[in-house]
Amino acid sequence: MTFTLAAPCEHHETIRKSRFLAKAAPVASPDEAQAFIQAVSDLSATHNCWAWKIGNQYRFSDDGEPGGTAGRPMLTAIEGQDCDQVVVVVIRWFGGIQLGTGGLARAYGGSAAKCLQSGTRVALVRRDRYACHCRFAELTLLKARLGEHDALIESETFDAEGAELVVALPPEQHVHLQQILADISRGRAELRALDAGQTSVS
Known part of the structure; x- marks a missing residue:
C-alpha cells in the first residue's frame, strides 16, 4: 500500500557538526511541490536539497552538493517509505567537517526517511x-x-x-x-x- 502525509512534518539532527533540517508535506501537483520548496528553503543555509514524487512524476535537486549525494538518496527515501504525493526538503548548515559522498548520501537520505517516519501517514x-x-x-x-x-x-x-x-x-x-x-x-x-x-x- 502507498501512503502520503496527513500534514507537514519535520525532523532535525546534527551529523558531525553539520545541522540538517528535513521538512516534508503532502502535495497534489508539481506546482504545489515547487511552492513548498520555495516557501521553506532557507537562503542563509549552505544547501537546500529536495525531492518530490507524485505518481510517475518526480524531481530532485542536489543544490550544490556533489552529484547524486542528496536529491537522489532523498527520492530513494520517499520510495523506501512507500510514500507518494509528497515533497521533502533537507536544509543543511555546514559545520566545517567534510562528510564524503557516502556520508552525505546517508545524511540526506536518512534525514528524509526519519522525517517521513515522524509524520502521520494516510493510505492512498x-x-x-x-x-x-x-x-x-x-x-x-x-x-x-x-x-x-x-x-x-x-x-x-x-x-x-x-x-x-x-x-x-x-x-x-x-x-x-x-x-x-x-x-x-x-x-x-x-x-x-x-x-x-x-x-x-x-
Missing part, C-alpha cells in the same frame, strides 16, 4: 472516475450507498431532471456500484468511464 487508494446521471428520486438512494463502496463524489451538476455525477471509486467496486445504479434506476442509468487511475487519499 487508486480510484477510477465515472460519470452517471441520476434523477432526483434516485440521487438520495445512490448517495446513501456510495460509502459502502469507498466511492467519492467529485462533482455534481444539476439539471431539470436530476444531476450528473462524477464519482471516483476503487476498480474492484465498479461492478458492484454499476449493479446498484441499475437497480435504483431500473436499468436506465449506467456508469460511464472517464480517465482512469486517479490516486486519492482514503
Whole structure:
C-alpha cells in the first residue's frame, strides 16, 4: 500500500557538526511541490536539497552538493517509505567537517526517511472516475450507498431532471456500484468511464 502525509512534518539532527533540517508535506501537483520548496528553503543555509514524487512524476535537486549525494538518496527515501504525493526538503548548515559522498548520501537520505517516519501517514487508494446521471428520486438512494463502496463524489451538476455525477471509486467496486445504479434506476442509468487511475487519499 502507498501512503502520503496527513500534514507537514519535520525532523532535525546534527551529523558531525553539520545541522540538517528535513521538512516534508503532502502535495497534489508539481506546482504545489515547487511552492513548498520555495516557501521553506532557507537562503542563509549552505544547501537546500529536495525531492518530490507524485505518481510517475518526480524531481530532485542536489543544490550544490556533489552529484547524486542528496536529491537522489532523498527520492530513494520517499520510495523506501512507500510514500507518494509528497515533497521533502533537507536544509543543511555546514559545520566545517567534510562528510564524503557516502556520508552525505546517508545524511540526506536518512534525514528524509526519519522525517517521513515522524509524520502521520494516510493510505492512498487508486480510484477510477465515472460519470452517471441520476434523477432526483434516485440521487438520495445512490448517495446513501456510495460509502459502502469507498466511492467519492467529485462533482455534481444539476439539471431539470436530476444531476450528473462524477464519482471516483476503487476498480474492484465498479461492478458492484454499476449493479446498484441499475437497480435504483431500473436499468436506465449506467456508469460511464472517464480517465482512469486517479490516486486519492482514503
